Amino acid sequence: MNEASVNLEEAGISEGIAEVIVTTRSDAGKPHAAPIGIITGINEEEIKYFVKLYKGSRTLANVLETNTLAANVTDDVVVFVKAAFEKLNENYFTSFAEMPVLKEANAWIVFTTALTVESSEYFRFQLTSTAVKVNRKEVKAINRGRNAMIEATILATRFEITKDEQGREEMRKEMERYADIVKKCGGRREKEAMRILQKKCPFR
Ligand SMILES: Cc1cc2nc3c(=O)[nH]c(=O)nc-3n(C[C@H](O)[C@H](O)[C@H](O)COP(=O)(O)O)c2cc1C
Incomplete structure (x- = not known):
């Protein structure tokens, strides 16, 4: 290499x-x-x-x-959500x-x-x-809340461009599951990111 x-x-x-x-x-x-x-x-x-x-x-x-x-x-999952949905x-x-x-x-x-x-x-x-x-080397264990937050953000960017109602309904269910994981496993940053995402993305 x-x-x-x-x-x-x-x-x-x-x-x-x-x-x-x-x-x-x-x-x-x-x-x-x-x-x-x-x-x-x-x-x-x-x-x-x-x-x-x-x-x-x-x-x-x-x-x-x-x-x-x-x-x-x-x-930082807050930065992921903001960069996806804001300038x-x-x-x-x-x-x-x-x-x-x-x-x-x-x-x-x-x-x-x-x-x-x-x-x-x-x-x-x-x-x-x-x-x-x-700039910085960090040691971090896997956090399911952080991973779920990334999945939720990707899903939200796709939700915006999905037109068929059945597909959107499946995405809503998936998003609820990610929100549950963030609630159970995430830290404050992940919960803040989910709060921002739920405001930005018209999942409901
Ligand atoms: C974790 C994550 C990974 C993504 N990866 C890609 C990618 O590889 N290619 C892509 O075109 N969009 C990707 N997206 C979607 C873009 O970030 C999104 O469409 C964004 O709004 C880009 O548009 P912009 O450059 O106009 O801001 C990803 C989104 C997330 C949340």
Whole structure:
């Protein structure tokens, strides 16, 4: 494996899909943040990183303009909900390697992007890391409330674009289950995130 792959594991991006906050900027320099999965593909010889960006998002428009994105590694579920459903204001951002990044993130990885696939629904880009900074190393046990909160946030972004009523009804049930898990297993941050999500997302 090459040097870059070791560095990214150190920065919290390992095999599978890492859910991060991707920060981008427009050509005019306006920062933007959204939750996105960084896909890590490994075979015997090499390690590759990708993102799949669904059409219609600001993140995709910015990546097409600048060929750059930054992955912000954080487990703060409040930031995931806010980045999915609000515009984060300028106070959330600082600058690293000429990219907007989130001040509070545990690690930042700046990537250049190369378009590899365009389908009717999404663009897929291969990522090459150009700058990495680990701000904090944290040891945390698995928390079902935190994991459920991430699932609930993804579900909420899909609920918004699901049209058929049966599909929406199933999603409502799934969301209730996640809310129960957050209530039982989550800490204050997870409960705060669920409160925000329930206000933002028209699940009821
Ligand atoms: C945990 C999580 C992971 C997500 N991963 C992706 C992803 O890999 N690709 C994508 O296009 N959208 C993903 N989404 C949905 C986007 O964050 C959401 O559509 C967001 O509003 C992007 O739009 P924007 O760039 O216009 O803000 C994810 C959402 C969540 C909560």
